[in-house]
Amino acid sequence: MYLRQTQELTHAAALIVLQGAIAKAEVMNVPQCIAVVDTGGNLLAFIRMDGAKVLSQISATQKAVTAASSRVPTGGVSAEVETKLALVTDGKLTNLKGGIPITIGGQIVGAIGVGSGTGEQDVEVGMAGIEALKQAIAGQ
Template sequence: MYLRSTQELTHAAAQVILQGAIAQAESMGVPQCIAIVDAGGNLLAFLRMDGAKVLSQLSATQKAITAASSRVPTGGVPGDVELKLAFATGGQLTNLKGGLPIVIHGQVVGAIGVGSGTGDQDVEVGQAGIDALMAVLS
């Protein structure tokens, strides 16, 4: 076989994910930076909520790109590899918690990266965004 079928996130899907993540962050009282990328790590949507840390704009995007390219959540790389990861990629990839791949029918179609809270808060907000998409797809 020379071709394969792929699924891609649309901007409408990115908006659903973003709204789900925003709702969770607001319910927690933790303003966040939220980035959504496609499977290739290209930015589809981004929002810095009022009060979110400005520096988290970059880390949220890096978390999303890392999760899309590695196809696993960020934050799981052993400490001795973490620094090597940052150096090897010119700082483009990160091991900070808060990046989650978006998997549809076993295929990674993109990722969400969240930053400005604790790592666990970032993951919770990101998962809420993914859950919002899954709810409209079911």
């Protein structure tokens, strides 16, 4: 077999993820930078909420790209590997908490990256975005 079938997030799905994450960040009163990417790490949707840290624009996108390319949540590698990761990717990938692959039906379809809160807050907001998409798909 020479071809494989894949599923990717559409821009409509990316907006659902973004809206779900925004809603959670608002409830938590933690303004966030939120990035949604496809499996290739290409940006589909982004927002910097009012009051979110400006520099978190970069880290949120890096978190999403890292989660999409590594296929695991960010924040789980050792300090030694983290330093090497930053060096070999010229700072494009990161180990900061808040990058989460988006898995639908057992297949990774993209990733979300969240930054501007604590690592735990970033993860909570990201998970809310993913849950919003899963609920939307279930309601189809």
